[in-house]
Each structure stands twice: as structure tokens, then as C-alpha cells.
Amino acid sequence: MPLFLYNDLTHQKEIFTPLEKGKVRFYVCGPTVYDYIHVGNARPFILFDILRRHMEDMGYEVVYVQNFTDIDDKMINKARDLGISVDELAERFITAYFEDADALGIRRATIYPRATHYIPQIIKLVERLIERGHAYVVDGDVYFDVLSFPGYGRLSKQSLEELLSGARVEIDPKKRHPLDFALWKAQKPGEPAWDSPWGMGRPGWHIECSAMAIDILGETIDIHAGGSDLLFPHHENEIAQAEAATGKAFVRYWIHNGYLLIEEEKMSKSLGNIVSVREAMRLYSPLAIRLFMLSAHYRSPLSFSGEALNHAVSAAGRLQNGWKELSFALQHRPRKKERDDVLRETIEATEARYEEELNDDFNTAGALGAAFDCVRAVNSYLAQHEEVDEESLIEAERFLARVDRVMGIIGIERLADIDDLMTSEIERLVSERERARKAKDFKKADAIREELAKKGIILEDTPHGTRWSKAM
RNA sequence: GGCGGCAUAGCCAAGUGGUAAGGCAAGGGACUGCAAAUCCCCUAUCCCCCGGUUCGAAUCCGGGUGCCGCCUCCA
Structure with a gap:
């Protein structure tokens, strides 16, 4: 199209x-x-x-x-x-x-x-x-x-x-x-x-x-x-x-x-009802502000409000979490031999829809819908399958990276912006904590979690192991 | 006065002739040492009102109501 x-x-x-x-x-x-x-x-x-x-x-x-x-x-x-x-x-x-x-x-x-x-x-x-x-x-x-x-x-x-x-x-x-x-x-x-x-x-x-x-x-x-x-x-x-x-x-x-x-009125200097970008960024992440801007069609009016921005914060979090979940699964889940056609077709359909929406007079809200559909399909798949179809997940990863490259609403680059030394140190601490948890030494486990939190690293315990990521 | 736009679930919002995307919130469930999260499921017999066209309309036409913008500097 x-x-x-x-x-x-x-x-x-x-x-x-x-x-x-x-x-x-x-x-x-x-x-x-x-x-x-x-x-x-x-x-x-x-x-x-x-x-x-x-x-x-x-x-x-x-x-x-x-x-x-x-x-x-x-x-x-x-x-x-x-x-x-x-x-x-x-x-x-x-x-x-x-x-x-x-x-x-x-x-x-x-x-x-x-x-x-x-x-x-x-x-x-x-x-x-x-x-x-x-x-x-x-x-x-x-x-x-x-x-x-x-x-x-x-x-x-x-x-x-x-x-x-x-x-x-x-x-x-x-x-x-x-x-x-x-x-x-x-x-x-x-x-x-x-x-x-x-x-x-x-x-x-x-x-x-x-x-x-x-x-x-x-x-x-x-x-x-x-x-x-x-x-x-x-x-x-x-x-x-x-x-x-x-x-x-x-x-x-x-x-x-x-x-x-x-408040239902055009934001403009002469009306005196402006919120500067600086003020807005003190409260909301750039990812959330961008997602908010994309949530309505570009030719429609769009209402700026704390409520709308908070919605965008949650929505952006969902996308980012989907990405983290996907990367984590690709690194830590056992692979399945055969392909999952249903998953693969869903991802392909989703990406096709994303393109169609953007090509139809730059319908960003529709394209966002497609991106969310992809995330839900992947999440749902990961919730239901222990072994994963690597090829399909890589497809999904490629698509979400594309969404992020064009719209800039996931923050993949910033998530990945950790040097190797730091990464190996984090991973050492995470496995140390894993051992502590298995040994029921929760005091030590919590201490490690605290220590990493101070460095801006968030740990999340999942049924498939502990996932870590940068706080954003 | 002229020109243009909009009205879809609690909120935001896509869809413009083929039988209602998506997000947020709420509710239910899962997971869990704790915590913080996260995940899954579910939510509009119906799209401002009235009339018409059509096999079929949220989508087209006519009328009405409400809201907004431009005609002045403004992204």
C-alpha cells in the first residue's frame, strides 16, 4: 500500500x-x-x-x-x-x-x-x-x-x-x-x-x-x-x-x-495557558510524551492533561515491558524445534497492519494499536508456552525495534546502554541473589536487590528467573 | 457573518458502506519468600438526536442539538 x-x-x-x-x-x-x-x-x-x-x-x-x-x-x-x-x-x-x-x-x-x-x-x-x-x-x-x-x-x-x-x-x-x-x-x-x-x-x-x-x-x-x-x-x-x-x-x-x-482550549502563549516542554519533562518521560502525541490522529485536536499523560506513562510502560519480556525470553527460555505458525502469522499480520495504518494518512493511533496487538500476542504466547519458537520471537523483536526506530516510544537504545563490565557485574550479583533465594537467605537476597536498585537497576522475579533492567 | 472541524464504552481513541482496533481505569484470575511489578481474561446488540437512501450505515444524504477552531501574533 x-x-x-x-x-x-x-x-x-x-x-x-x-x-x-x-x-x-x-x-x-x-x-x-x-x-x-x-x-x-x-x-x-x-x-x-x-x-x-x-x-x-x-x-x-x-x-x-x-x-x-x-x-x-x-x-x-x-x-x-x-x-x-x-x-x-x-x-x-x-x-x-x-x-x-x-x-x-x-x-x-x-x-x-x-x-x-x-x-x-x-x-x-x-x-x-x-x-x-x-x-x-x-x-x-x-x-x-x-x-x-x-x-x-x-x-x-x-x-x-x-x-x-x-x-x-x-x-x-x-x-x-x-x-x-x-x-x-x-x-x-x-x-x-x-x-x-x-x-x-x-x-x-x-x-x-x-x-x-x-x-x-x-x-x-x-x-x-x-x-x-x-x-x-x-x-x-x-x-x-x-x-x-x-x-x-x-x-x-x-x-x-x-x-x-x-482544558478544552488551544494552548497558546497569548492565552497564557502553556506548559513548557521543560515543565512537562520534569513530570513525564519523553517516551510517554511521544506516545501521548501519537495517541490521536495528527489532524485532530488533542487534549493535554495530567490524566492523559499518566495514561501514556502506563501505556509506554506496557510496550517497554513487552520488549523486556521478549528479550528475556530469547535469552533464557529453552527453544522449541518446530515453528509456531499461529504466533508467526499474528506477528506478520500485526506488522502489516502497522504499515497500512501509517500509510493511511499517517494514522499513528491505528499503528500504535497494531504494536500493542503484537505485544499482547507475544505476552500471551510466553504465558502459555515454556519452550519458545525462537524464529517467531525474533520476528516480533525486529518489528518492535522498527516501531521504536520510527516512533521512539520504547527506548530500546537506552535500555541497552550499559557497558559490558557493568553487565557482567550485575549478572554476577543476580545469580548470587538467586543462590541466596534458593537457600532461603532472603535477607541477603533483599540486600542485593537494594544495592542494585541504588545503581538504577531494577530486578523482577518471574517464573522463568530474575529479569533485570535499567530504571527509566 | 464567512470558512472548516468534531460528537464512538467510566476516560482517551481508531474505524467513513458489510456488521465496533488499541490504550488507561474498574472487575475476575495467575504468579509470588516478601515487595514491587508483571501477565492473562473480561467490559459498547451498539457509535449525539430525528428522518431518508440501501439487501446492509457508526460510516452516505437531509434536518436538528452541542462543542471547538480559523478569518489577528500563534506550532
Whole structure:
């Protein structure tokens, strides 16, 4: 089954085919680096990274670009409040972004362009728009002329009149049309500025993404993603600028994730109801946060709550335990000669379903269901059979490792991250404890368990021996 | 006012024409020196309401009710 994605440009699910066979050009709108990111910001970053990993898992080469907006009103105001330069502010929160994103297990993008590093490309794009009659200069500002671009409103599915009617846009006498937007803003006193054909100034918000995407990925890219709040005006404007300048289709598939809600309301800075990623990670593991993000379809709203996160903690524990149980069985159970076809078929069916779900518009909740089915099948099998079918269990192990590689919700790498010396020491103590238990020397057995617990090693006594693992 | 989305068990949630995935919680059982866990089983005659189409609908159509988002900075 090929990959289907819901395209916001056409408002329907479509088969995904990249412009160039085997290669995907993927652009995601990144953060404005004026503060720590909150969990609502993290939703697209986690989700689209996983979509990209799934594409790689399917054999695509993915060039994945995520920008940093490091110059705009919010940056200028915040820098002023803190008494530092806009550049220092950007450095500080880009560093913070990487700390948070790395901790959340978000894989690094191929490239992280910054708006201020693309000023020449931005200026060139604005010049092109002026030449082609899509933009005009007023007192050092440059505006995009929406009336000159007939397709304006296609993405948000609204005509100019409709967009205006509910409008809370203030009338700006400089603009020809109220929906015209700034491509370049003339410098105000004290603001950072760059030299341009229209005098000192800085880029408008929307132009940076078009300029960077075009420069890095080309005039037509495969996927452009971001939160739904970017649909209008940000992405609508990006299309207008890019297509008016190049005359080519800018983005082939637009995808947007639904909002993260808190107490039934959108989590956003202006509402003041945010939970930062840092705060969330003090309480919940990255695995649980990731699982939580995957538990609903990416286009649906998702409610953040302590209850929901606690559910995710338990669910992630179940997956991880399933993995541990499986590894333990493969190491310690006697092998059976003949194959178990029922188990094998179940595992295969489960993996096939996992793929189908992800390929059906990135249905992560469905794919998770398949992963849980696999765990239950294995657990159930291990509960009923003393001797095990090694081949089938290896199949299951391979599948769960794949789930973890794409979704990052089991933590296999961290579980295995123990050096050999430590491992042999642990195993020596575990067998010493086993002997003590057999000799009914429970005092000693408990002491060993205590000692290892202090080192972050958890012991669990099972009917098949004592299983140990890292505390996570 | 315009545009769009959602309504499925106690909670979260998938499923969009063929007879209700999965997770959490609760209940029952297993295991166990203890503890902490863990595992297994079980849970919706039914998918907001009313009407229609169909052999057949949670899924399609019409109407209604409720909730949310966008049209302004926002992931």
C-alpha cells in the first residue's frame, strides 16, 4: 500500500508521490526563538519528525528542513525586555530548543536555516516580486499586492471578500488592499536592520519561509508542514509570494496538525495557558510524551492533561515491558524445534497492519494499536508456552525495534546502554541473589536487590528467573 | 457573518458502506519468600438526536442539538 496523505491544498487524501523518485523535500515551520518551546509547539516537531522517519523507513531519502525565525516583532520586543541583542536572544533560545528537542527524542533536521542568514535571498525574492508587479514600495516598506495574485485564498478556501468580512484587520493607509502584507519592513529606531534597495529594514515574517525553502529545496517542494494556525495567513501568503515570483507550484502537499488543547482550549502563549516542554519533562518521560502525541490522529485536536499523560506513562510502560519480556525470553527460555505458525502469522499480520495504518494518512493511533496487538500476542504466547519458537520471537523483536526506530516510544537504545563490565557485574550479583533465594537467605537476597536498585537497576522475579533492567 | 472541524464504552481513541482496533481505569484470575511489578481474561446488540437512501450505515444524504477552531501574533 502506498502512502496517502491528506493535502490541505486539495482538501482530500492523495497518494503521495515525490517530485523526484525516491527523494522527499520536506519543509516544516520551526519556532520563533524568543522563549522556551511549549508542548503545543512540540506537537508538530515530534509528529513530522516521525512522519519523516516513517518515510525513510519506507525507503525514501528525506531532506528535512526546519527553520528558526530569529527576527520579528516578538524577537525585538523580548530582546528589549531582557536588555540583550536580538542575536543573543536567538542564540540563547536556539540552544534551548536543541536541548528540549533532543531530550524529546526529536531527530535533528537535515538543515536548520535562520531567517537572518538568508537576507540576500529574501531581498532577491522581494525584488523579483516587484519586477513582476506583485509588490509595491511605500516609504521603505514593501507590500505584497494580493489583488495581483488570483489564487489568493485557495489554501484557506476563502475569497478575499470572505477573508475581509469577518476581519479584525486594521486599515493601514499605506496598503492598497487591507489584506496586503509586508514583505519588507522599514527600520524603526533601535531595531536591527539590513541594507536593501528600499533602505535599511528587515524581512516580513512570511517571506523568510518561502525564500529559505526555495533556496534550499528548490522552487517546487514536496511537503510543507506546520500547525493549523499557520494555514492562514502564513501559508496562504507563502504560496502567494513563492508562486507569484517563480510562476511554479510552490508546495505539492500541505499538511497541518491539529491543536494541542488544555482544558478544552488551544494552548497558546497569548492565552497564557502553556506548559513548557521543560515543565512537562520534569513530570513525564519523553517516551510517554511521544506516545501521548501519537495517541490521536495528527489532524485532530488533542487534549493535554495530567490524566492523559499518566495514561501514556502506563501505556509506554506496557510496550517497554513487552520488549523486556521478549528479550528475556530469547535469552533464557529453552527453544522449541518446530515453528509456531499461529504466533508467526499474528506477528506478520500485526506488522502489516502497522504499515497500512501509517500509510493511511499517517494514522499513528491505528499503528500504535497494531504494536500493542503484537505485544499482547507475544505476552500471551510466553504465558502459555515454556519452550519458545525462537524464529517467531525474533520476528516480533525486529518489528518492535522498527516501531521504536520510527516512533521512539520504547527506548530500546537506552535500555541497552550499559557497558559490558557493568553487565557482567550485575549478572554476577543476580545469580548470587538467586543462590541466596534458593537457600532461603532472603535477607541477603533483599540486600542485593537494594544495592542494585541504588545503581538504577531494577530486578523482577518471574517464573522463568530474575529479569533485570535499567530504571527509566 | 464567512470558512472548516468534531460528537464512538467510566476516560482517551481508531474505524467513513458489510456488521465496533488499541490504550488507561474498574472487575475476575495467575504468579509470588516478601515487595514491587508483571501477565492473562473480561467490559459498547451498539457509535449525539430525528428522518431518508440501501439487501446492509457508526460510516452516505437531509434536518436538528452541542462543542471547538480559523478569518489577528500563534506550532
